[in-house]
Amino acid sequence: MEAEPRGGAAGERTPGTVAESVRAYRLVVRMWMRSTMSYRASFVMTAFGNFAATALDFLTIVLMFSHVEALGGFSLPEVAFLYGTASTSFGLADLLMGSMDRLGERVRDGTLDTLMLRPVPVLAQVAADRFALRRLGRVVQGLLVLGWALWRVDVHWTVLNVALLPVTLVVGAAIFCAVYVAGGAFQFWAGDAAQVQNSVTYGGATLLQYPPGVFARDLVRGVTFVVPLAFVNWLPALRMLGRPDPLGLPGWVDFAGAPVALVCCALSGLLWRAGVRSYRSTGS
Amino acid sequence: MTVTDSAEPMIAVDGVEKVFDVRRKVAGTLRRERHQVRAVDGISFTVPRGEMVGYIGPNGAGKSTTIKMLTGILSPSGGRLRVAGIDPSRDRTRLARRIGVVFGQRTTLWWDLPLRDSYELVRRMYRIEDPRYARNLDACVELLDLGPLLDVPVRQLSLGQRMRGDIAAALLHDPEVLYLDEPTIGLDVISKAKVRDFLRTVNAERGTTVLLTTHDLTDIETLCSRVMVIDHGRLMYDGGLDGLHAVGESERTLVVDFAHELPPVEVPGARWVRSEGPRQWLAFPAGDSAAPLVTALAARHPLVDLSVREPAIEDVIARMYGAA
Known part of the structure; x- marks a missing residue:
């Protein structure tokens, strides 16, 4: 039935697809923001709660350092550097497509149907689903911690290191986005894989806030080669901080983030399309 | 294309x-x-x-x-x-x-x-x-x-x-x-x-x-x-819809409330289905009009109330299935 391999792409993969997706995403986001604003008090409270919760998160690390000098050989500013980069990248991805885990619900109750009837890419609509501006709290908090870390940390600011920092943040966000999309695609088959997805996204973001040295080597291998979260901040951060990498990978790997992120996005995109194709909807 | x-x-x-x-x-x-x-x-x-x-x-x-x-x-x-x-x-x-x-x-x-x-x-x-x-x-x-x-x-x-x-x-x-x-x-x-x-x-x-x-x-x-x-x-x-009723031999139901309890009534063009106190259910072909039926009934017994039930699509189809 699906004889021509690129036949299905004709509709969705026209040159303007990315622009069309962004446009649709913005349209849907705007609707959600207006919906949220119809419950203004609730919005203010959850936004404040969110910010407070993430702020407390870093406080636990600060408290830890009141008892120890170093964590996995890292000083507080260095851990703050890891925390800031991981939190900012993850916060960006969470802000952009944090509602992907709601897809399972839509698949189970069949409300995905209504999204599939619109003349815009489904992925853009699902990513924008339940868009919540309050998630900006994590990005702000990540940037604040990163700012403090940059002020206190001892980095030799070569041109390369200066350029690597913003690239790292963007690459990290892209990798987390890919994880969100892959997790979303998986829910077409699994029905509800939200918790598996959360363990990789939220769990991964927490993992990356600590130096790789404090974790078992196999775990570090896993997040380097299986789900390449190490490229979010560990590898480039270790270079910037002048630390050896516990896996002893060659130096060029520290710069492989962008291509790795591209591959992740491409793979998750393919997975997504396969997922949409296998969508079964519900009874009526 | x-x-x-x-x-x-x-x-x-x-x-x-x-x-x-x-x-x-x-x-x-x-x-x-x-x-x-x-x-x-x-x-x-x-x-x-x-x-x-x-x-x-x-x-x-x-x-x-x-x-x-x-x-x-x-x-x-x-x-x-x-x-x-x-x-x-x-x-x-x-x-x-x-x-x-x-x-x-x-x-x-x-x-x-x-x-x-x-x-x-x-x-x-x-x-x-x-x-x-x-x-x-x-x-x-x-x-x-x-x-x-x-x-x-x-x-x-x-x-x-x-x-x-x-x-x-x-x-x-x-x-x-x-x-x-x-x-x-x-x-x-x-x-x-x-x-x-x-x-x-x-x-x-x-x-x-x-x-x-x-x-x-x-x-x-x-x-x-x-x-x-x-x-x-x-x-x-x-x-067409008429054809469907013909194929399905579907029936409409006339629900009649008589003034008092009666034995099953017999009227031409309708079939007694069941009784419940003074209320009786009569089936007649969906293509026919209910009017002559009502007239015939009213001529014989005092009526309190009546209503016509359309055949449910499920029933029509069930009949079609039986007929096929």
């Missing part, structure tokens, strides 16, 4: 199948057994441009599955589909611009926002030019009485109001085909009548092709000259 000339049917379905793999738990074990369900089992039909067709059948017969294949939400397991010359599952996004869909049990409107905002989103998503949008919205607002509702958040609308809102949302981009999946479900009599009037107008004035699934035979009677019946994934009947 994508241009439809007027001679080509708007909807062409040829030997279409949809098979679902279902895993079912084996009783008393943790093992799951795989088996296949043929939701749609080789259906073929065409609908010419501008026709209004009723698509009926019992729950689980395959109606919604067919509609979902015709919109591209589901891809068929076999056979060939074309809507406006487009293969739905392959070019779903492109087809979306040319069709309108209303799922009676599912709203596309934004719960917390005024009705108007949902329409604005449709305008932008479908890139409807301003004059066309204004014209279509005005027409819908007038015919569906939406004027006072436009600035009301959707969550405050009644079911009937919301359904009218949903139908308008599906028509703002001038679709050539309109699929309606139980558009009158749960509506009161007045809302149903409004929806039907509107659909008739849209079909007559814009020449929109309409495919309608329903459990309400009155929808079909007032709107469709042609009806297709599906059961167990197969097309059982395709033709």
Whole structure:
């Protein structure tokens, strides 16, 4: 039935697809923001709660350092550097497509149907689903911690290191986005894989806030080669901080983030399309 | 390739199948057994441009599955589909611009926002030019009485109001085909009548092709000259509504409340079904008029009340199945 391999792409993969997706995403986001604003008090409270919760998160690390000098050989500013980069990248991805885990619900109750009837890419609509501006709290908090870390940390600011920092943040966000999309695609088959997805996204973001040295080597291998979260901040951060990498990978790997992120996005995109194709909807 | 000339049917379905793999738990074990369900089992039909067709059948017969294949939400397991010359599952996004869909049990409107905002989103998503949008919205607002509702958040609308809102949302981009999946479900009599009037107008004035699934035979009677019946994934009947009653030998039921309890009454042209105190149920062919029956009864016994029940589509189909 699906004889021509690129036949299905004709509709969705026209040159303007990315622009069309962004446009649709913005349209849907705007609707959600207006919906949220119809419950203004609730919005203010959850936004404040969110910010407070993430702020407390870093406080636990600060408290830890009141008892120890170093964590996995890292000083507080260095851990703050890891925390800031991981939190900012993850916060960006969470802000952009944090509602992907709601897809399972839509698949189970069949409300995905209504999204599939619109003349815009489904992925853009699902990513924008339940868009919540309050998630900006994590990005702000990540940037604040990163700012403090940059002020206190001892980095030799070569041109390369200066350029690597913003690239790292963007690459990290892209990798987390890919994880969100892959997790979303998986829910077409699994029905509800939200918790598996959360363990990789939220769990991964927490993992990356600590130096790789404090974790078992196999775990570090896993997040380097299986789900390449190490490229979010560990590898480039270790270079910037002048630390050896516990896996002893060659130096060029520290710069492989962008291509790795591209591959992740491409793979998750393919997975997504396969997922949409296998969508079964519900009874009526 | 994508241009439809007027001679080509708007909807062409040829030997279409949809098979679902279902895993079912084996009783008393943790093992799951795989088996296949043929939701749609080789259906073929065409609908010419501008026709209004009723698509009926019992729950689980395959109606919604067919509609979902015709919109591209589901891809068929076999056979060939074309809507406006487009293969739905392959070019779903492109087809979306040319069709309108209303799922009676599912709203596309934004719960917390005024009705108007949902329409604005449709305008932008479908890139409807301003004059066309204004014209279509005005027409819908007038015919569906939406004027006072436009600035009301959707969550405050009644079911009937919301359904009218949903139908308008599906028509703002001038679709050539309109699929309606139980558009009158749960509506009161007045809302149903409004929806039907509107659909008739849209079909007559814009020449929109309409495919309608329903459990309400009155929808079909007032709107469709042609009806297709599906059961167990197969097309059982395709033709006029009168033919359906003839094929199904369907009966209407006259429920009579006599002044007092009577033995089963006998009237020509009707068959006694059952009694319950002074109330009796009499069946008569759906094609016949109830008037002579009522006259005959009233001449013999004092009547307190009476009502006529239309045959349920399920019954008609059940009879057809028995007859086949």
